[in-house]
Amino acid sequence: MTFDLDMIKKVYEQYPQKIAAARNVLGKPLTLSEKILYTHLWDGAASQTFERGNSYVDFAPDRVAMQDATAQMALLQFMQAGKAKVAVPSTAHADHLIQARVGAESDLQDGINKNSEVFSFLSSVCDKYGIGFWKPGAGIIHQVVLENYAFPGGMMIGTDSHTVNAGGLGMVAIGVGGADAVDVMAGMAWELKMPKLIGIKLTGRLNGWTSAKDIILKVAGILTVKGGTGCIVEYFGDGAISLSATGKGTICNMGAEIGATTSTFGYDDSMRRYLSATGRQDVVDAADEIAEHLTGDAEVYANPEQYFDQVIEIDLDTLSPHLNGPFTPDLATPVAEFREKALANDWPINIEWALIGSCTNSSYEDLSRAASIVEDAVAKGVKPVAILGINPGSETVRFTADRDGFLDSFRKFENARIFTNACGPCIGQWDREGAEKGEKNSIIHSFNRNFAKRADGNPNTHAFVASPELVAAIALAGRLDFNPITDTLTNQNGEEIKLNEPSGMELPPKGFDVGDNGFQAPAEDGSGVVIKVNPESDRLQLLTPFQPWDGKNITNARVLIKAFGKCTTDHISMAGPWLKYRGHLDNISNNMLIGAINAYNMETNTVKNMVTGEYMEVPASARVYKAEGIPTIVVGDHNYGEGSSREHAAMEPRHLGVKAVLVKSFARIHETNLKKQGMLGLTFNNEEDYNLFLEEDTINFLDLDQFAPGKPLLLELVHADGSKDQIVTNHTYNQAQIDWYIAGSALNLIAAEANK
Ligand code: SF4
Known part of the structure; x- marks a missing residue:
């Protein structure tokens, strides 16, 4: 058995009491999404309401899943937490690194040969820390999760945007960055802005050539790639009940294409059938005991406009097959x-x-x-x-x-x-032949x-x-x-012939079967497992804990770069060919800020280094300062760090000696990632002060030694001509986050507590 029945039963045991508490504070009938969210609050049963689209809430997810590309840095970080085992059931899946060329057999072997060090690293870390490992060829993370782990009413996070697929079995399943996965595996809370809710009522039945895919292709056409941002999409109605669980999975999967936080469906017979066919009748039995809590209240679905922020209705009787594209999944054409x-x-x-x-x-x-x-x-x-x-x-x-x-x-x-x-x-x-042309x-x-x-x-x-x-x-x-x-x-x-309409089977009449499903269960006691990382590797590198703060003011710092305009996580830590180095902090740091525009010359990746007096690439300049023991700061514009939640964008500057990032405003996830890595993330009190920073300035922090929640920090800019400016900067660190800063990183603090 790969799934954790005890954990599921424990979640279900607490459901009635937590739902009652949620009803009490919300004082209204509940959607399924609210039921799942309010039963997974970090602080236990609900004692207050949270405003949709506004309140930040700490949650306690039941599971974590990681794919091989994102798992590398997540697990390297987790290794620093000083924990013997992960705090919640977790899995890693070797699926992204295998290339398709001629066919399964030889492609799989090629993939294993090319990525063997990554796969054996993942295998050994999983073995040691109690994480299930799905070996190369076992399958794609979200299909494997649906077949083995997803359960109605559960909450999970995964380091891949299509984690949302598990909504097909009635979960709230959300794609996150590696840092979030590390927090949850290390036993910390996971924070999310309380999502807004979109209700989609499905009426009628699919027929002829239409399939579940056409529902989400149609929804994508209506909502566009941004329409679901910050929202959970909840499907309901007779049409929803008529779909198979895997069809529901397809719809939830592509909720990522409309930007939705996640999508979900209420528990029904299709889920019972699928769970049972995949060897999880025990989960059905447990879910049936609290079935009324695993779907939205009848009154919600009878009057959806009253309870959802937006409602869409789709009639499956009249839905036609769609082709969406090209270049965007929301360009829907019947x-x-x-x-x-x-x-x-x-x-x-x-x-x-x-x-x-x-x-x-x-x-x-x-x-x-x-x-x-x-x-x-x-x-x-x-x-x-x-x-x-x-x-x-x-x-x-x-x-x-x-x-x-x-x-x-x-x-x-x-x-x-x-x-x-x-x-x-x-x-x-x-490896498509001729694509290079x-x-x-x-x-x-x-x-x-x-x-x-x-x-x-x-x-x-x-x-x-x-x-x-x-x-x-x-x-x-x-x-x-x-x-x-x-x-x-x-x-x-x-x-001239006409094709018959498609026909198929929801589930295999003779049941599912498999020879070797590719699952590697972790060791019962992983303490003796040795993690395999070759020190010569250019793809993997064990992390060294970041240095704790010395309690002093930062002085004589230099401006590494003053970024102009948009600076997303892609500008800070580019993807593409750099993906290969996601498990090697020093190597991937060679992409640090290479996409950012230098405000002093309006060029990318060329900044003046005050040690050499020459213009250099940003990572090279940072390495010169680091070697000389000179602290640096990064200055930025609005919404700095928007884009993906990639933790590399915070780890790389920290690794290359940047001490503070001072911007007009932050994308919130990036700001939190900076804090977790023990970096100072500051904002200008007066945005115009951005203009005071000159290329050859020296910067002194005047009162960092009194770092405290809510207390602005004073900086002194010493210009090349000897003149000075003093500016006020703000921060949003609470005491716990200041403790991360003092310890050098959140993980350092967790490790220190684990070692007590
Ligand atoms: Fe893999 Fe699914 Fe992501 Fe495609 S969408 S890369 S199949 S996890």
């Missing part, structure tokens, strides 16, 4: 309108590749429905035009689909490629994201998103404007 729109926009119509799978759409139901299209076409003598690629979501699905003949159905496609159970083409891990072309897939370069690295690949069954039909036609509802295909005898 299949019947596609031809005209494609012509008007000069989108390439012919396709060479069609892809099915990813964490979004690789359930047994998805594969069975897509296979039914292929079988029908083969029986009618139709030869496929495009190449069909399949990346199953897990070994359990792959094994079962293979046993039940679906993979053989796909193999009847002359050019079908069954890729590894991993992310592959969904995250640019696709950059030719304008189109592909279709059943994944979630379709931004430029996402699949094959070619900025001119127009990627369209559709349901697996529509992807299969379009692969047969080789044309994006093929509408299987109205159009015909020509078979080998020259006859």
Whole structure:
């Protein structure tokens, strides 16, 4: 058994009393989202209300999941917390680093060979600290979580934006940065702004060529990529109940594409069926005892406008299949309108590749429905035009689909490629022949994201998103404007044939089966496990704790860079080729602030170094100051650090000797990340003071030695001509955060407490 039944039972035991407390403070019927949020408050049962879209709240998630790219730094940090084991059940999944090229067997071996040091590091850390490890080839994080760990009414966080997939089993599951995962694994609270709530009422039933995917493609068209920001999307209504649990998972998965915090559905029979089919009847039995708490109150769903911040209604009876794209998942086009729109926009119509799978759409139901299209076409003598690629979501699905003949159905496609159970083409891990030529072309897939370069690295690949069954039909036609509802295909005898509507099975009639599911259970006692990191590695580096504060004022500091305008976490710690170094702080620090514009010359990555007197790249300049023992500060503009919650953007400056970041305003998550890493994050009391900072200034802190909550800090700028300015800076550190600063980082403090 991989899931933690005791933990789930404990959560459920507390539900009735916590729901009663939530009802008491809120004084109204409750949505499902509120029930899950208010039963997971860090301080226990609710004693106050929190304002949606405004209050910051501490939560206690039940689980943590990490994927291999983000797990590296998260676990390197966790190792510093001084804990023997993780505080909540956690898993890591080797799925992002395996490239798709020729097919599962050789691709998997190549992936293991290329990434062996990362995989063995993850394996040993997981073993030591009580974390379940899903080995390369075991599957994609979110499919594996749905199959093994998600449970109705639970709350989890994961270091991947599509963690939200677990809403298909009625969870509040949220994608976060590594630092948040570390906090929760180390036994700390996790903070989130109380989300707003969007209710989506589904009426009618899916029919013909429409599938669950079309619901979220339609929703994306309505709400756009920003419409769900700061919100939980809660689905309800008869139409919601009629969907399979994995169909619900697909809808929640792509909630990330509308920017939603997460999406969820109430507990129902589809979840019971799925939990039972995946070996979790015990969870069903436990959930059934508190079933009324695992869905929204009837009055909420009867009068949704009163209880949600926004309500949308979609009639599944009249919903049509959609193709969304290119380059953005919210450009939604019903299949019947596609031809005209494609012509008007000069989108390439012919396709060479069609892809099915990813964490979004690789359930047994998805594969069975897509296979039914292929079988029908083969029986009618139709030869496929495009190449069909399949990346199953897990070994359990792959094994079962293979046993039940679906993979053989796909193999009847002359050019079908069954890729590894991993992310592959969904995250640019696709060695597509000819992509480097950059030719304008189109592909279709059943994944979630379709931004430029996402699949094959070619900025001119127009990627369209559709349901697996529509992807299969379009692969047969080789044309994006093929509408299987109205159009015909020509078979080998020259006859015009029409495809049957897709048919499939929600769950395998003979049950799921698997040989080796790829799970590595952690050691019972991990104290003797040795973590394997080669000191010569350029991809992994054990972390050294940051130095505690010496209690003194920072003096004679230099301005490393005064950033002009937008400075996101991507400007501070660029992605792309740097992803390779996510587990090596010193190497990845060579990308520090290389995307930021230097306000003194309006160029990127060229700053004046006051030791050498020369213009240098930002990381190189920081290293010169660090070697000379000269503290530095970074000055910035508004909303500094917006973008992803990547902790590298705070760790790199800390590593390269930056002592303070002083800006007009912060993106809140980045400000918190700076605090956690033992850095000073300050804002100008008077924004105009930004202009006082000159390139050759020396900066002295005048009263940092009296650092206290709510007390502004005074800085003195000594200009090159000897003149001086004094400025007031503000901060938002509370006493606990000042204690992090004193200790050198939040993790240092946790470690000190663990060692007491
Ligand atoms: Fe992310 Fe795609 Fe992997 Fe899903 S399959 S976890 S969306 S990269």
